[in-house]
Amino acid sequence: MAGAVIRPADEADYPAILDIWGPVVRDTTITFASVEKTLSTLASYIQGRRDMGREFFVAELAGVVAGFASYDQFRGGDGYVHAMEHTIVLGPQARGQGIGRSLMLAVEDHARDRGAHTMMAGISGENLAAISFHGAVGYEQVGRIPESGRKFGRWLDLVLMQKIL
Numbered sequence: 208m209a210g211a212v213i214r215p216a217d218e219a220d221y222p223a224i225l226d227i228w229g230p231v232v233r234d235t236t237i238t239f240a241s242v243e244k245t246l247s248t249l250a251s252y253i254q255g256r257r258d259m260g261r262e263f264f265v266a267e268l269a270g271v272v273a274g275f276a277s278y279d280q281f282r283g284g285d286g287y288v289h290a291m292e293h294t295i296v297l298g299p300q301a302r303g304q305g306i307g308r309s310l311m312l313a314v315e316d317h318a319r320d321r322g323a324h325t326m327m328a329g330i331s332g333e334n335l336a337a338i339s340f341h342g343a344v345g346y347e348q349v350g351r352i353p354e355s356g357r358k359f360g361r362w363l364d365l366v367l368m369q370k371i372l
Contacts, residue, residue, distance in 0.1 A: 211306050212267040213313045216275065220265050221249050223272035227298045236333045236363055237296075239356035253277075260321050264313045266297075266306045273301035276310035278318055281327045289324040311344050319372045326372055331356070332364030346370045 216224065225244060232243045244252065253263045256279055263277040274297035281290040293314050297307055315326055328346055330337045338348070346368035354362035 210269060211273070211301075211304070211309060213264055213309050214267065216253060216263045216265045216272075218250070220272050221246055224265065224275055225249060227272070227274065228296055231296055236331045236358050236361075237337070239331065239358050239363060239365075241358060261291075262314075262317050264310055264317075266301060266310050268301060268304075268306065271300075273298045274306055274310060276314045278314050278323075278326065281325075289322060290327060291318045291323045291325070292327040292329060293318075307340055308344055315370070315372055323372055326370050328366075328368040328370075330366045330368060332366050338366055338368070341368045341370075344370075 225246065228249075229243045231237050232240050256263055256277055259279065261277065261279055264275060265272045266274040266276075274295070276293060276295040278291045278293040281287050281292040293311070295307060295310055295314070297310075301307070318326060326346075328337075328341050330341065332351065342348075347370070348366060349369045350367040352365040352367070355365045356363040
């Protein structure tokens with residue numbers, strides 16, 4: 208992970224974030240989402256998280272945004288104010304270098320410092336690399352919801368993993 212800097216995203220990072228996130232939405236089942244974010248919707252997304260006391264981090268490698276991570280409340284309602292769910296996406300050049308671990312630590316530390324007790328991961332059942340990664344950083348599989356998502360004309364399972372912070 209030598210040389211990677213983890214920091215809050217700023218507006219200048221938005222095009223690079225979209226360049227990483229767009230192909231994931233467009234071409235994979237890593238996310239069940241099928242509508243790509245725009246500069247405007249990304250700005251609203253990040254600001255919405257910050258308005259709630261959350262953060263949106265980027266990993267910068269050799270001066271280039273190579274990945275990002277953020278979190279928000281797992282489910283609505285006051286009974287879930289201590290349960291968070293994260294999003295983490297790495298560009299191809301960032302994989303296998305410990306950058307995902309560093310982003311995850313930043314998200315977990317930020318959430319913990321603001322009273323979060325648990326962090327959830329909702330992972331496509333087809334994303335075996337993400338399931339393995341989460342296991343390696345201390346998450347346990349707590350559920351699988353068969354055929355709960357749909358993309359590319361296929362039903363997809365959702366794997367729920369959890370870490371007590």
